[in-house]
Amino acid sequence: MPTSRRTLAVAAVAALLLPLSACGSGDGGDGSTDASGKVEGDITFQTWNLRANFKDYFEGLIAEFEKKYPGTDVKWVDQPGEGYADKISADAAGGTLPDVVNVSPDLVAPLAEAGLALDLDKAAGQYAKEYLDGAWASHRIPGTEGTYAFPWYLNTGPLFYNKTLFEKAGLDPEQPPKTYDDLFDSALTIAEKTDGEVATLANVPTIEDFGRYGVPLMNEEGTAFTFDDAKGVELLTRYKELYDAGALDTQALTATPESSGKKFLTGAVAMNPGSALDLANFKKQAPSLYENIGITDQITSTGHVNMYVMGLMVNSQSDRKPAAVAFAHFVTDAAHQMSFAKQVAIFPSTAGSLDDPYFTEEDGTDETRVRVAAAKSLKTAVNYTPVLFSEQMKTELRNEVAKALQGKQSPKEALDNAVKSCDRLLKQQG
């Protein structure tokens, strides 16, 4: 027994503490913002889940860059979609962040605060006018100066719906809901007509839903959240009504994007947000659904859909800043964004690109119809996700919303609590 006791103790200590051992220290260095100089040397370029589908495009792009700037060598690494933030944080903490990194605004905020992202207003301000104003500003952080990433591609993400289920409930499958009020009416009708068998939504409202409903999310200074106002309470109250009627799936409180996607595939849920890549998936996994799939814009009551912005950040600790800035600009310039847009349903963030006939002229196919509609809605789209809204805050909001849906607290109490927790987390971050 003594041996096993000792072994146990060691094993317990080991297993207990290993998970945290990956967190190293961030030095928060003070790399200069000077990116002038000769474009040369080896740089590393990290993308977010793009190798599987666009290997040829990126290899061509890199070859073109290396040809234009002899003496440069770009090493391309790609990270899977899952756990991307964890990968970046491990690299950032360990000092192994690549020179050019694919980020989204909420990922860049903590990196910029830690001094790891190059301020492009200072280092590459001359390029700012090449991009849409809103896109260039999307990588700014409220309360601080500077812009911390080149805007790259934009997307709105279509909303898919199951026409068969709409028809069954006596709704016009060609007239999908547009605003939240339409959506709630349709959802309640579908639930009523199917005795609660078919839910319309599979997810609890996220911060983007609050934004699209017209709820002010944050004050202008970026110092406090405001989504607990009357409008926010109204949205959550409607969701509670849906949940009680079975119009919001019973497993919504524990849903993940994967699980709700599966529910849509099996016809248990009538609507699901997605991306252009999903269409191919439907075709393969659920052919009968594919034939009856409807594609529409995101639900919004403000007239503005949500826009997802991707960016390319330059590592402020990089030894090859001139090459890194040149490459990030090269990838995101109008010509290369346009050629990327022709590969897949994404939209360029460069000024004027969306006026290209490719995005304005329909040729009668579903594909171009969706593309033209999305490009049009993108012109007025808003990136609702507050840059400072962290993973931990998402969890707080989600949990409080869940308590309200279960009836454990009123929608007002839930949102007040969520705002309080998020404000506290915000203070700790700042």
Next chain:
Amino acid sequence: MASTAVSSGARRIRRQLPTSPWLFAAPGLLIAGAFILYPFVSTLVNAFTDRRTLVPGEFVGLANFRELLHDDMFWIGLRNSSLYVLGVVPALVLLPLLLALLVHKSIPGITFFRSAFYTPVVASIVVVGLIWVWMLDERGLVNSLLETVGVGRIGFLSDQWLILLSAMAVTVWKGLGYYMIIYLAALANVPRELHEAAAVDGAGPVRRFLSVTVPAVRSTMVLVAALASVAAFKVFSEVYLMAGPSGGPAGEDTTLVMLVQRTGTGLTGRVGYASAISVVVFAVTLVLMLLVLRADRKEES
């Protein structure tokens, strides 16, 4: 001549290198130091700082622990992890013993059953977890069976308590084979004469189990209880898979280790606070183990 040279050479090595045992142990010690001792100490230190993923942080004394006392999620985590120990440990001490009794006799073909019971242990917890998630889904296998027999659907994956119970079931099911192997080894050491003597004295199977088998494998039961309770208190994967990353409806199924993961990872992770939770988890597991081992000593004396 040659042999004296060799033996004196051997003596010389012994005389000159009194540290040689340490040299042999060095690779292991280095690995243990780098991957166990260093993270342990650094977690202890971090627990008293407000360090975040990208910000080194400062010493804040007991602030993290004071915050824990007022953090509802911490108490939910502590409750769930403790419930897990209470729910899982008795089952994992008893069921594998019964299973071991079932398969320890040498009957033709018994190896098949032994391997079959052991298979879940070898399978990846993620794969196993996903299979169970599919089976327990609202429209999964289990619910359609329940519907056919007229019971109706049960929300295994939407009710906070049922999620926790389902996760416990997976833990027990997956652990059965592992602890069965430990019991099989112990059962092999139970003298057959004792069973024979008891049988001659007229003891039935139940009586023989209680008076012969159980005392003989009692110390193994303590070992299993200790192993199982430490593992149960630190449960992560099963609950994470069944309840989702947010820890079930409103996070009510969060366990302490899930809370550590959620708080301490990502770009905005609060490493200091997560370390403080880890220290609590460590302290509780230590106490749990001491309790189990102490119960063992008491019974011995």
